Amino acid sequence: MKGDKRSSPNKIYDVAGAAGVSLATVSRVLNHPEKVKPATREKIERIIKELGYKPNLNAKGLASSKSTTVAIVVPELTRSSIAGMVDGIAATAIRRGYLIRLFVNNSSNSDNPVAEEQELWRTVISSGVDGILYINDEIASEYIDIIKSANVSVVLTNTVCTDYEIPSVAIDYKKAAYEITKEMIERGNKKIWIISTIKKYAVNDLKVEGYEDAMREAGLESRVINVSGKTYLNETSYYEILKNDHPDVAIVVRDSMAVSFINVARQLKISIPDELQVIGFQNTKYAELSRPTLTCINTPIYEIGEVAMDLLTDLVHEAELEEDYYNDLTHTLNEEREENNIEIHKNVDYSIVWRQSTK
Amino acid sequence: MKGDKRSSPNKIYDVAGAAGVSLATVSRVLNHPEKVKPATREKIERIIKELGYKPNLNAKGLASSKSTTVAIVVPELTRSSIAGMVDGIAATAIRRGYLIRLFVNNSSNSDNPVAEEQELWRTVISSGVDGILYINDEIASEYIDIIKSANVSVVLTNTVCTDYEIPSVAIDYKKAAYEITKEMIERGNKKIWIISTIKKYAVNDLKVEGYEDAMREAGLESRVINVSGKTYLNETSYYEILKNDHPDVAIVVRDSMAVSFINVARQLKISIPDELQVIGFQNTKYAELSRPTLTCINTPIYEIGEVAMDLLTDLVHEAELEEDYYNDLTHTLNEEREENNIEIHKNVDYSIVWRQSTK
DNA sequence: CTGAAAGCGCTTACAG
DNA sequence: CTGAAAGCGCTTACAG
Numbered sequence: 208m209k210g211d212k213r214s215s216p217n218k219i220y221d222v223a224g225a226a227g228v229s230l231a232t233v234s235r236v237l238n239h240p241e242k243v244k245p246a247t248r249e250k251i252e253r254i255i256k257e258l259g260y261k262p263n264l265n266a267k268g269l270a271s272s273k274s275t276t277v278a279i280v281v282p283e284l285t286r287s288s289i290a291g292m293v294d295g296i297a298a299t300a301i302r303r304g305y306l307i308r309l310f311v312n313n314s315s316n317s318d319n320p321v322a323e324e325q326e327l328w329r330t331v332i333s334s335g336v337d338g339i340l341y342i343n344d345e346i347a348s349e350y351i352d353i354i355k356s357a358n359v360s361v362v363l364t365n366t367v368c369t370d371y372e373i374p375s376v377a378i379d380y381k382k383a384a385y386e387i388t389k390e391m392i393e394r395g396n397k398k399i400w401i402i403s404t405i406k407k408y409a410v411n412d413l414k415v416e417g418y419e420d421a422m423r424e425a426g427l428e429s430r431v432i433n434v435s436g437k438t439y440l441n442e443t444s445y446y447e448i449l450k451n452d453h454p455d456v457a458i459v460v461r462d463s464m465a466v467s468f469i470n471v472a473r474q475l476k477i478s479i480p481d482e483l484q485v486i487g488f489q490n491t492k493y494a495e496l497s498r499p500t501l502t503c504i505n506t507p508i509y510e511i512g513e514v515a516m517d518l519l520t521d522l523v524h525e526a527e528l529e530e531d532y533y534n535d536l537t538h539t540l541n542e543e544r545e546e547n548n549i550e551i552h553k554n555v556d557y558s559i560v561w562r563q564s565t566k
Numbered sequence: 567m568k569g570d571k572r573s574s575p576n577k578i579y580d581v582a583g584a585a586g587v588s589l590a591t592v593s594r595v596l597n598h599p600e601k602v603k604p605a606t607r608e609k610i611e612r613i614i615k616e617l618g619y620k621p622n623l624n625a626k627g628l629a630s631s632k633s634t635t636v637a638i639v640v641p642e643l644t645r646s647s648i649a650g651m652v653d654g655i656a657a658t659a660i661r662r663g664y665l666i667r668l669f670v671n672n673s674s675n676s677d678n679p680v681a682e683e684q685e686l687w688r689t690v691i692s693s694g695v696d697g698i699l700y701i702n703d704e705i706a707s708e709y710i711d712i713i714k715s716a717n718v719s720v721v722l723t724n725t726v727c728t729d730y731e732i733p734s735v736a737i738d739y740k741k742a743a744y745e746i747t748k749e750m751i752e753r754g755n756k757k758i759w760i761i762s763t764i765k766k767y768a769v770n771d772l773k774v775e776g777y778e779d780a781m782r783e784a785g786l787e788s789r790v791i792n793v794s795g796k797t798y799l800n801e802t803s804y805y806e807i808l809k810n811d812h813p814d815v816a817i818v819v820r821d822s823m824a825v826s827f828i829n830v831a832r833q834l835k836i837s838i839p840d841e842l843q844v845i846g847f848q849n850t851k852y853a854e855l856s857r858p859t860l861t862c863i864n865t866p867i868y869e870i871g872e873v874a875m876d877l878l879t880d881l882v883h884e885a886e887l888e889e890d891y892y893n894d895l896t897h898t899l900n901e902e903r904e905e906n907n908i909e910i911h912k913n914v915d916y917s918i919v920w921r922q923s924t925k
Numbered sequence: 926c927t928g929a930a931a932g933c934g935c936t937t938a939c940a941g
Numbered sequence: 942c943t944g945a946a947a948g949c950g951c952t953t954a955c956a957g
Contacts, residue, residue: 215717216692218934229944234936244942261692265633266934268624269949279668284649284656291644297670306693309638309668311656333575333620334665358574438854466855473857493855495797496825498832577950588928593952603926625950628933 217260225258226251237262238271264306268335273527276306277519278336280327282343283311287461288489288508292342292364295512303520308336312343321349332357338519340364345409360522364515365508367409374522374551376515380410380488383504383557384417387458387486390559392425396455396484400430402468403460411460414488418458430454438467445471453483456565462487466497469564480566490560499563511555521549576619584617585610596621597630623665627694632886635665636878637695639686641702642670646820646850647867651701651723654871662879667695671702680708691716697878699723704768719881723874724867726768733881733910735874737865739769739847742916743776746817746845746863749918751784755814755843759789761827762819770819773847777817789813797826804830812842815924821846825856828923839925849919858922870914880908 223230228247235243236251243251254260268274277300284290293309300307310331314324328350331339338360345367354361354373363375384401391399401418403411415431422429432448434441445468453472459465465487469479477483479499487494490505582589587606594602595610602610613619627633636659643649652668659666669690673683687709690698697719704726713720713732722734743760750758760777762770774790781788791807793800804827812831818824824846828838836842838858846853849864 220934230935231937231944231946232942235943238936242942247942259688261688263628263692263934264694265624265627266949267936269622269628269951270934270936272936272949274624276667283653284643285653290642290649293668294642294644294670297643297668298672301670301672307668308635309652309656309666311653311660313657313660329618329620333623335623438851463851463855470855470857492797492822493852496822496829496852496856498829498857579950589951590928590930590953591926594927597952601926606926622950625933626952628935629950629952631933631952 216263217258219260219262222251222254222258222260226254272335274306274335274337275304276308276336277338277340277516277523278308278310278331278334280310280312280331280339280341280343282315283313287463287491288365288506289342291508292512292515295509296340296364296516297512299513299516299520303516305337305516305520308334321347324350325353328353328357332359338362338523340515340519341366360519360526362515362519362522365410365511367413371552374518376511376518376553376555378506378511378557379554380413380506381417381420383488383506384414384458385421386417387504387559388418388421389425391456391458391484391486391565392421392427397427398454399427399456399458400432400454401458401460402432402434402464404436404464405433406436414458414460434464436461436464438463442467442471446475449475449477453477456484456486458486460488462489462491462494462501462503465501465503465564466493469497469499469501480564484566485564494560494562497564502562502565503560505558505560507555507557514553514555518549518551518553522551525549575622576617578619578621581610581613581617581619584613631694633665633694633696634663635667635695636697636699636875636882637667637669637690637693639669639671639690639698639700639702641674642672646822647724647848647865648701650867651871651874654868655699655723655875656871658872658875658879662875664696664875664879667693680706683709684712687712687716691718697721697882699874699878700725719878719885721874721878721881724769724870726772730911733877735870735877735912735914737870737916738913739772739865740776740779742847742863742865743773743817744780745776746918747777747780748784750815750817750843750845750924751780751786756786757813758786758815758817759791759813760817760819761791761793761823763795763823764792765795773817773819793823795820795823797822801826801830805834808834808836812836815843815845817845819847821848821850821853821860821862824860824862824923825852828856828858828860839923843925844923853919853921856923861921861924862919864917864919866914866916873912873914877908877910877912881910884908 219230219233222233232243233251236248240248279296281289297307312327314320314327317323340362342364343366346363351370361373363373365377368375388399401415403415419429434444441464449472457468459468465485469485472479472483479485487501487503490503494501494503578589578592581592591602592610595607599607638652638655640648656666671686673679673686676682699721701723702725705722710729720732722732724736727734747758760774762774778788793803800823808831816827818827824844828844831838831842838844846860846862849862853860853862
C-alpha cells in the first residue's frame with residue numbers, strides 16, 4: 208500500500224504544541240516577530256527549524272489575502288532574450304521572498320488573440336498573485352482597463368505601452384539606435400541602412416525611429432529593409448539585396464539576423480568590415496560565434512528582469528502600506544499622508560560592444 | 567483615494583445567490599458536474615460565465631489539498647535547451663489544466679550546494695504543488711530520500727539519475743553518441759575524436775561513453791578532449807590542439823562549442839568538411855548560423871517537456887484515484903485493484919540533421 | 926439531485 | 942506580550 212512512508216507535513220499546531228504556546232504566537236513569530244518577546248521568539252524559531260516547519264501557502268494566502276507570489280506572463284521562453292529576463296526576475300524574487308507563477312502567453316498564435324489574452328489576464332489576476340510582471344513586445348489597450356480595474360500591481364517589463372500610468376521597466380531602444388547611427392555617421396559613413404522585421408514589433412519600430420531621426424538630422428537618406436526573422440527565409444532576401452548593392456553600414460535589429468546578413472555578405476565576397484560594417488542588437492552568444500565577430504548594442508536583459516522585480520516588490524509593499532493606512536481609522540482625515548516616492552518608469556542602460564564587424 | 571475603481575472579485579456565494587442555489591451546488595458544478603442535474607448545471611455555468619467568476623485558488627487548494635499547480639525546478643533558463651523544455655511543459659500544462667510554479671535552482675553556485683538544494687526541495691514540496699518536474703544534468707542521491715518521502719509525484723526531466731524508482735523522461739544520449747560514431751566509422755573514418763567539457767556533466771559523460779563503445783567495437787582508439795564550455799576560453803584550447811593535428815571527425819557535445827571549433831579550424835585553413843568533419847549535439851540556431859552549417863544530433867527538448875508534463879499529470883491523477891480507492895472502505899479487502907499501467911520511464915527519440923560540416 | 930455544516934491551516938483584531 | 946475565536950473561500954461527506 209502506497210503512502211506508508213509518506214510523512215504528512217507539520218502544521219502550525221505542531222509547532223505551537225512543541226513550544227508550549229498558542230498557534231497565534233507562532234503565527235506572529237512568522238509574520239510580526241517584533242510583537243513577540245525575544246525569549247519566546249527564539250524558542251519558537253528554534254523549534255520551527257527543528258521540525259522543518261513550512262507554513263501551508265494556501266492557508267496563508269487565504270487568511271491574509273497575500274500570496275507572496277508574483278505572476279510572470281511571457282511569450283515563448285525560447286524567444287530571444289526572454290529567458291535571460293526571467294533569470295533576472297527569479298534571482299530577485301528569491302532575494303525578496305517571492306514565489307513565481309509562470310504563464311506562457313500564447314495568444315498571438317490564437318484565432319482570436321484579443322479574447323484569448325483577455326481571458327489570460329483574468330486567469331492571471333484571479334490566480335491570487337500579489338503582483339504581475341508582463342513581458343511582451345507591446346501591450347494593447349484592450350488589456351489596460353483590465354489591469355487598472357484589478358487589485359494588483361503590474362509592471363510592464365521591456366514592453367512598449369503608451370499608457371503612462373502603468374509602471375514599466377525598459378531599455379530606450381530608440382535612443383540606442385539614434386546614438387549608434389549618429390556614431391557611425393560621425394565616423395564618416397553616409398550610406399547606412401537599417402534591417403528590421405516584416406512582422407511589426409513595437410520594439411523594432413523604436414529602433415527604426417531612432418535610426419531615422421539620426422539620419423534626418425545629418426541630412427542623410429534613410430533606407431529601411433524589412434525581412435523575415437527566420438534564418439532560412441531572410442538569407443534569400445539578403446542575397447537578393449546584396450548581390451546588387453550594399454551600404455557602408457547595416458544596423459540590424461536582432462543579432463541572429465545580423466549574423467545571417469554577415470554570412471550572406473561573405474558568400475558574395477563583400478569584405479567585412481572594410482566594405483560593409485554590420486551592427487546587431489542584443490549581444491547574445493551568436494555575436495561571439497560569428498566570423499567576423501559582431502559589434503552589438505548590448506541590451507542588459509538580466510538587469511531588466513532584476514529592476515522590474517524590484518520595482519514590483521516595492522509597489523506591492525507600497526500598496527499594502529496604503530491599505531493599512533486607510534484601514535487604520537485612528538488618524539485624522541487631514542493628516543498628511545507620506546508621499547509615494549516610487550519612480551514607476553525606469554530605464555536600464557545599454558552599452559556598445561565593439562567587435563570585428565565594424566572598423 | 568486608491569482602490570475606488572478596484573472591483574473585488576466574485577465569490578462562490580455570489581454565483582450561488584444569482585443562481586438561487588447553495589454554494590455546494592456551485593462547487594459541484596465546478597468539480598463534479600456529473601453529479602448535478604443538467605438544467606441546474608447549465609444555468610449555473612451560464613451565470614459563472616456572466617459574472618466572470620474564477621474560484622479562489624488558495625481556498626480551493628486549502629479545502630481540497632489539491633492545487634492544480636505543478637512546480638518546475640530548473641537551473642538557469644538561459645542554459646541552452648532549458649527554455650525550450652519549459653515551453654513544452656507550459657503548453658502541455660495549459661492543455662491539461664495545470665498552473666506552473668517556477669523555481670530556479672541556483673544551488674550549484676552556492677557555498678554549500680547540498681544544503682541549499684535540500685532546502686530548495688523542502689520549499690518546493692511544502693509550497694503545496696501536486697507534482698514536480700525537476701530539470702538538471704543529474705540528481706544526487708542526497709535528494710532522492712526527500713523525494714520519496716514526500717507526498718508528491720516527481721518526474722525527472724532530461725536528468726540523469728541512477729534510482730530506478732523515480733519516474734523520468736529523457737533522451738538516450740549514450741545511444742545517440744554511439745550511433746553517430748558508428749555511422750561515421752562505417753563511412754570510412756578512423757580518426758574520430760570527441761570533445762566534451764572540463765566540468766563534469768552527467769549528460770556529457772553519457773555521450774562520451776556511447777562514443778567510446780562504438781570506437782572500441784570497431785577496434786579504434788578513442789580520444790576524449792575536455793575543454794571549457796565558454797567560447798572565449800575554448801578557442802585557445804582548440805587552437806593549441808588543431809595547430810598540430812586534427813581528426814577526420816570531431817563530435818562535440820554542444821553545438822555552440824562545435825561552432826567555435828569550426829571557427830578555429832577555418833582560421834587554421836583546415837578545410838571543412840574535406841579535411842575535418844564536425845558534428846554537434848542539440849541543434850540550436852547556432853548550427854544554422856555557422857559557416858559551414860553544422861551537422862547535429864537534434865535533441866527534441868520541446869517534446870521532452872511535453873512528454874514529461876503529460877507523464878506527471880498522469881501520475882498525479884493516478885495518485886488521486888489510488889487515494890480515493892483506499893479512502894473508500896466499501897470495497898472488500900481482497901478485491902482486485904486495477905493495475906497501474908503507467909510506464910514511468912520514457913525516452914524521446916532524437917534525429918540527425920545533416921548539414922555542410924559533414925560530407 | 927441538493928443543502929446545511931464541518932473543516933482545510935492559517936492570520937489577525939480583540940480582550941486580557 | 943499572549944491566547945481564544947472568528948473568518949478567509951472553498952470542498953465534501955452526510956442527511957434528506
